Amino acid sequence: MIKKIQSDQLVLGMYVHDLDCGWMAHPFLINQFALTHPSEIDKIIQYGIRAVYIDTERGLDAPGAPTEAEVRKQLDIALAPVLQASKKRVPHAVLSDELVIAKRVLTEAQDVVQDILSDVRLGRQVELERVEPVVEKMIESVLRNPGALTSLGRVKQKDHYTFQHSVNVGVLLVNFCQHLGLARDVTRDAAIGGLLHDIGKMKTPDTILNKPGKLSDQEFSVMREHVTQGVNILRNVPGISSVSLSVAAQHHEHMDGGGYPAGLKGSEISQLGQMAAIVDVYDALTSLRVYHSAMEPTQALRKLFEWSPGHFSVDLVQRFIQCIGIYPVGTLVRLESGFIAIVIEESSTDLLRPVVRIVHDGKKDCPTTPRDVDLAKPSVTDRIMGNESAEKWKINTRAYV
Numbered sequence: 525m526i527k528k529i530q531s532d533q534l535v536l537g538m539y540v541h542d543l544d545c546g547w548m549a550h551p552f553l554i555n556q557f558a559l560t561h562p563s564e565i566d567k568i569i570q571y572g573i574r575a576v577y578i579d580t581e582r583g584l585d586a587p588g589a590p591t592e593a594e595v596r597k598q599l600d601i602a603l604a605p606v607l608q609a610s611k612k613r614v615p616h617a618v619l620s621d622e623l624v625i626a627k628r629v630l631t632e633a634q635d636v637v638q639d640i641l642s643d644v645r646l647g648r649q650v651e652l653e654r655v656e657p658v659v660e661k662m663i664e665s666v667l668r669n670p671g672a673l674t675s676l677g678r679v680k681q682k683d684h685y686t687f688q689h690s691v692n693v694g695v696l697l698v699n700f701c702q703h704l705g706l707a708r709d710v711t712r713d714a715a716i717g718g719l720l721h722d723i724g725k726m727k728t729p730d731t732i733l734n735k736p737g738k739l740s741d742q743e744f745s746v747m748r749e750h751v752t753q754g755v756n757i758l759r760n761v762p763g764i765s766s767v768s769l770s771v772a773a774q775h776h777e778h779m780d781g782g783g784y785p786a787g788l789k790g791s792e793i794s795q796l797g798q799m800a801a802i803v804d805v806y807d808a809l810t811s812l813r814v815y816h817s818a819m820e821p822t823q824a825l826r827k828l829f830e831w832s833p834g835h836f837s838v839d840l841v842q843r844f845i846q847c848i849g850i851y852p853v854g855t856l857v858r859l860e861s862g863f864i865a866i867v868i869e870e871s872s873t874d875l876l877r878p879v880v881r882i883v884h885d886g887k888k889d890c891p892t893t894p895r896d897v898d899l900a901k902p903s904v905t906d907r908i909m910g911n912e913s914a915e916k917w918k919i920n921t922r923a924y925v
C-alpha cells in the first residue's frame with residue numbers, strides 16, 4: 525500500500541515510493557529506493573523535502589499514516605471550493621485567432637532570451653531595451669486571450685529547455701499578475717524577471733547544467749549557485765527594477781524557509797518572489813525532461829496544492845489554480861459519455877465545466893467528427909471524469925485548438 529508520511533518520521537527499512545517534490549529540488553535521481561542508511565534520511569530532510577510516499581509492501585509500514593487514496597480524497601475536498609470560487613475573465617479574442625499571434629510572440633521572446641543568455645555567456649552586458657518590446661507583446665496577447673500563449677508554452681523541444689522555460693516563466697507571470705489585477709508596470713517588471721530568472725545558469729559549467737545523469741552533492745550545490753550568480757549579473761543591468769530582481773533572487777525560496785539561497789521564510793519573500801516559485805515549479809513539472817515525463821497540467825496543479833503549506837503560499841497557489849484553470853486550454857479529458865475531448869475554452873463561471881471539442885470515441889477507440897460542447901450549459905449533462913494522455917490516444921491536441 526502507498527502511504528504518505530512526514531520526512532522526519534522516516535526510519536530505515538522503509539521503501540520510498542515517491543519523493544514527492546517535483547524532481548528539481550533534490551539530488552536523488554532515483555525516485556524510488558529502500559532506505560538503508562541514515563544519511564539518506566538526513567539528505568531528504570536537508571533538501572527541504574517535507575513528506576514522501578512510501579510503499580508498505582516493499583518496506584516497513586507507517587501505522588496511522590494516510591494512504592495515497594485518502595490524501596487524494598482530502599485534496600479534492602479542499603480543492604472544490606477553490607475551483608468554484610473562481611471568476612475568469614471572458615477573453616476578448618477567439619483562441620484560434622490569438623494562437624496565430626501568440627506563436628509569433630513566443631518565437632520572438634525565445635529568440636530574444638536566447639540571444640541575451642548567449643551574450644551573458646560571452647561576458648556581454650544585458651540590455652533591457654531588447655526585452656521590453658516583446659514583454660509588451662506578451663502582455664497584450666495575455667490580455668486578449670490568456671489561454672493562447674500559456675497553452676503554446678507547454679510544448680518544448682528538449683534541446684532548448686533553459687530558453688523555453690525562461691520564456692514560459694515570463695508568460696505565466698504575466699498571466700498570474702493579470703489574474704491578480706496587479707498594475708501594468710508591475711506585470712512588465714515581473715515578466716522581465718521571469719524571462720531572465722535563470723540567467724545565472726549561463727555561469728554554471730555545461731558539464732553540470734546538461735549532465736544527463738545524477739548530480740553529486742557538490743555538483744548540486746554548484747547548480748544552486750545560479751540564483752546568486754543571476755542576481756550578481758542583473759544587479760548591474762541599468763534600469764532593472766526591484767520587482768525583476770526579486771523574481772530572479774527568490775524563485776527557489778520556500779515559505780517554510782527550506783529553499784535557497786537565503787532560506788527566507790513567509791513574508792520575508794516578496795509577493796512576486798512567491799509567485800515566481802509557483803510558476804517555476806509548474807512549468808518544470810509540465811515539461812518533458814531527460815529525467816521525467818511531462819505531467820498533465822491538472823496533475824501539476826494538484827501537486828502544487830499538495831505542497832503549498834510548506835513550499836508555497838497557500839493563498840497564491842489557490843489563485844494560480846484559478847488563474848490557469850484546473851483543465852487549462854489544450855488539456856485532453858475523458859467525458860462521462862466515454863468521448864475524449866480537448867479543452868478549447870475555459871468557462872467564466874465553473875472551472876470544472878469548460879468548453880470542449882470532442883475528437884475521439886473512447887469506447888470504440890476511433891476518431892469522431894469534431895464537435896464543440898459547452899459543459900457549463902444547463903442543458904448539457906455530460907461532464908469531465910478526468911485527464912487523458914494524448915500519447916496514449918495518439919491525439920495531437922495542438923491540431924484541434
Ligand SMILES: [Fe+2]
Binds near residue numbers: 721722750775776
Ligand atoms: Fe532556477
